[in-house]
Amino acid sequence: MKRFVVGMLMAASLAACSTTTEPKDETRGWPVERLYYEAREELNSSNYxxxxxxxxxxxxxxxxxxxxQQAQMDLAYAHYKEQEPALALAAIDRFMKLYPAHPNLDYMYYLKGLVNYNDDGGIFARFTGQDRAERDPKSAREAFLAFSELVKRFPDSKYSADATKKMGDLVKGLAENELYVARHYMKRKAYVAAINRAQQVIKEFSSTEYVEESLAIMVSGYDALGQTQLRDDAKRVLAKNYPDSRYLTQAWQPRDVPWYQFW
Structure with missing residues (x-):
């Protein structure tokens, strides 16, 4: 009997502890309107x-x-401001799948572009000390795709002008990244890889300032490989498009520059 009484007291004590330590949900019973406006107020106050x-x-x-629906859009933005890009992108993609005809879909494309554009792991993380040749430009490419889809599908959107501007920045950044990698390979005498990267710049980013040096890298790379015909072909293209290029009178040479110097 004594053992039974002790057991009952212990059970009652544990029950009391669980009751007193259970966290109180202050939002219990709140209508949807109050939940939304409280969340929005916290968002506007940067309490992400x-x-x-x-x-x-x-x-x-x-x-x-x-x-x-509005909460899902705000949630994606809150994750973005909280520097949680993976969660922000997941929320954006889910919203797009659920509401492919939503009137604010242009905003979600813009936000998707912004999340990738400002991703610190992308090519715009310029002040981290990381070798640019080691960076993955995936985020920049994803940003470009999102912005281009926005501009194509919603040309009159209030976000299209800024998206177009950022696309120009992205093209330049992606071209610079490809050229930097080409230089990286040339310095290590990986000539085939360097030529491939230089060709990528010419093919994808022909409007950028990096085409001239890319052609010069191809000339030097083919020369190092003993591919004289291809070397001469590349040099003719260089001369036709850049008749005053210094690379016509002096061969391309690798330069040792600090990681923070972009050109």
Whole structure:
């Protein structure tokens, strides 16, 4: 009997502890309107973690309707501002799949471009000390695709002008990245890889300032490989397009420059 009484007391004590330590949900019973406007207020105040919590609560309790749709868009933006690009992109892609004809789809394309454009792991992370030849330009390419889709599908969107400007920056950055890698390979005497990268610049980024040096790299690369015909062909193209190029009188040479010097 004594053992039974002790067991009952312990059980009651544990139950009391679990009751007193259970976190209180202050949003219990809130209507969808209050949840949304509280989340929006937190977002506008830059309290992104709290706004994310409230938007997720709204989605869980009220998964349908205009507040749920707006909450999903705001949630993607909140993740972006909280520097959580993977979560932001996941939220954007989910929204696009659920609402392919939504009137604010142009904004979601713009936001998708911004998330990738400002991704610190991309080619615009210029002040990290990382060798640019080692960077993956995937984020920059994804940003370009999102912006180009926005401009193509929604030419009159208020976001199209900035998207077009950023596309120009991206083209220049991607071309610079390809050229830097070509230089990197030339310095290591990986001539075939260097030529391939230089050809990529000429093919994809023909409007940029990096074509001249890319042709010069091809001339030097083919010369090092003993491919005289291809060398002469590349040099003729260089002379035709850049008759005053210094590379017509002096061969391309690798330059040792600091990682932070772009040109």
């Amino acid at each position: 973690t709290r706004s994310i919590q409230l938007y997720e609560t709204l989605e869980a309790r009220y998964p349908y309707g205009r507040f749920a």
